[in-house]
Amino acid sequence: MPGPLPTPDQLLRRIDDAMLADRRGFRSRLGTLQREGAGAAGIAARVEQLAAQIESSALRVQARNKSAPVPAFDNDLPITQRRDEIAAAIARHQVTVVCGETGSGKTTQLPQICLALGRGRAGVIGHTQPRRIAARAVAQRIAEELGFDITPRGPVGFKVRFGDQTSDATLVKLMTDGVLLAEASHDRDLLAYDTIIIDEAHERSLNIDFLLGYLKQLLPRRPDLKVIITSATIDPKRFSDHFATPSGAAAPIIEVTGRTYPVEVRYHRVADLDDDDFEMNEEEALLQAVDELTSGALPSGDILAFFPGEREIRLASELLRKAYQNGFEVLPLYARLSPQDQQRVFSPTKNGPTRIVLATNVAETSLTVPGIRYVIDTGLARISRYSHRTKVQRLPIEAISQASANQRSGRCGRVAAGVAIRLYTEDDYKNRP
Numbered sequence: 001m002p003g004p005l006p007t008p009d010q011l012l013r014r015i016d017d018a019m020l021a022d023r024r025g026f027r028s029r030l031g032t033l034q035r036e037g038a039g040a041a042g043i044a045a046r047v048e049q050l051a052a053q054i055e056s057s058a059l060r061v062q063a064r065n066k067s068a069p070v071p072a073f074d075n076d077l078p079i080t081q082r083r084d085e086i087a088a089a090i091a092r093h094q095v096t097v098v099c100g101e102t103g104s105g106k107t108t109q110l111p112q113i114c115l116a117l118g119r120g121r122a123g124v125i126g127h128t129q130p131r132r133i134a135a136r137a138v139a140q141r142i143a144e145e146l147g148f149d150i151t152p153r154g155p156v157g158f159k160v161r162f163g164d165q166t167s168d169a170t171l172v173k174l175m176t177d178g179v180l181l182a183e184a185s186h187d188r189d190l191l192a193y194d195t196i197i198i199d200e201a202h203e204r205s206l207n208i209d210f211l212l213g214y215l216k217q218l219l220p221r222r223p224d225l226k227v228i229i230t231s232a233t234i235d236p237k238r239f240s241d242h243f244a245t246p247s248g249a250a251a252p253i254i255e256v257t258g259r260t261y262p263v264e265v266r267y268h269r270v271a272d273l274d275d276d277d278f279e280m281n282e283e284e285a286l287l288q289a290v291d292e293l294t295s296g297a298l299p300s301g302d303i304l305a306f307f308p309g310e311r312e313i314r315l316a317s318e319l320l321r322k323a324y325q326n327g328f329e330v331l332p333l334y335a336r337l338s339p340q341d342q343q344r345v346f347s348p349t350k351n352g353p354t355r356i357v358l359a360t361n362v363a364e365t366s367l368t369v370p371g372i373r374y375v376i377d378t379g380l381a382r383i384s385r386y387s388h389r390t391k392v393q394r395l396p397i398e399a400i401s402q403a404s405a406n407q408r409s410g411r412c413g414r415v416a417a418g419v420a421i422r423l424y425t426e427d428d429y430k431n432r433p
Contacts, residue, residue, distance in 0.1 A: 005047050008034055011054060018057035020123040020224065021191040026054055060168070065121045068171060069146040069155050071112035077105030079256045086254055087113050090226055094219055095243040095251040098230040101258030102365060102410045106230050107199055108142050111172045114195050119226065120171035123194030128177045130200050130208070132160040133335045133342055137367045139165070139174035140346070163339075177207040184214060195226045200365055201239060202231040205384045206393055216243060232365040232407060260413035266292075267426045282423070283319050286376065289421045290320070293374045294328075294354065298419060301373025302348070302355040304363060306408050308380040308397045310334045313358045320356060333359035333369070345369055361400070364407045368414065375412040375420040377405060379428070399424075401433050 006014075008030060015026045029050055036043060073080050079100060089096045090113070100106035114125050129135040139158035140150055148154045150165055157166035158174040166173050177198070184190060196215065201208055215227055229239050229251075236253045243251040270285045286305070293303055307313045313332045320330050329352060333345050345357055348371045355371070361381040363369050381404065382395040400408075405422065412418030422429065 006051050014054050022057045071116045072145045079105040079109045089252045095227045097236050097240050097253045099236040100256040103258035104256040119195045125172045125195040126193045127174050127197040130203050131362050134367045135174040197228045199230050201229050261417045263413040264419045266421045269425050285423045289376045302371045303374045304357045304372040305376040329353045329355045331357050373418050377408045377422045379424040
């Protein structure tokens, strides 16, 4: 004999235990049933059906809670020393701004701090990266720290254009900011998420700026949503003020210093030649820099060289392989590489040959290439620019800023004291914005 039907109050309380994405629909259906009244045709069957669906959703939350991995905090990372302060700020405030220098560990540790707070159970912890390659690499790194592989049924997954490694079991989801924007078109209140981390906010692309504006409007409708804005180089007060509450209280700012060793910066003057001779001139400067770093006067170590794009990386790769035959392992790193080729960069072999990693500015802040001791900086990058005249996003090659140059040189101060060679003059550096 079936038991008594649950009361509306009982169902309402149970809805609070369901997945975030389901709650609004459940409340709407419950309200409809209450308005129709107990005498409506088929009301008992509909109440039973709703109660079963609420229970199923609540059990999903319980299952996600049981499967949640235990965070694996790295006590050597500076951000871990501020873990309690960051966790308290996230718990008390809807928006938190974390300003972390290169090497602070913010990208991999913040999602784990959120997991430790119980986030990611009723909804997903969404973590955006400006580039596909960074989304994949960061997901892989977090999964490894938690003791898992990247699989569709694992607790950590990623979703990028042409690649989706997520499922209903995903607790932490890495993605590009473009993917999150696309999801907002059919999930206006982003109900799939209970936490959103916008990483590398300093890049200020059109996607990131749109997301920041969208989240500002969304937060009053989603008081349960936590937002964390993070970057390596940032004016934190502007972001804090942007997310001020209606009462005028700005979002809290937590600054985390990076863990770096001293870096010696050297400048190589590249002569001003005609455009026709530009590539040859750059090739000469690159070979001179590699010779300087591998001549034996310095301790052995891997080299990270920055180039503006894929074409320049291909040309440099051919040049190095011809000049040094099999003396070095030359590895490219750019967005269109296959995941297998990308993974080679992040899985160095012990006692192998010196590696020369040729990367775009994706290796500047978005992710860390392990084992790098030396940096060669061409001083150029493809910078995302929005053209008001043509109304499209462009990627022209431009001279990088002083902040970007400092980020690049800091990449060789992660494992030991390093040397950064800039293929431009010190006066050029000082004249940059």
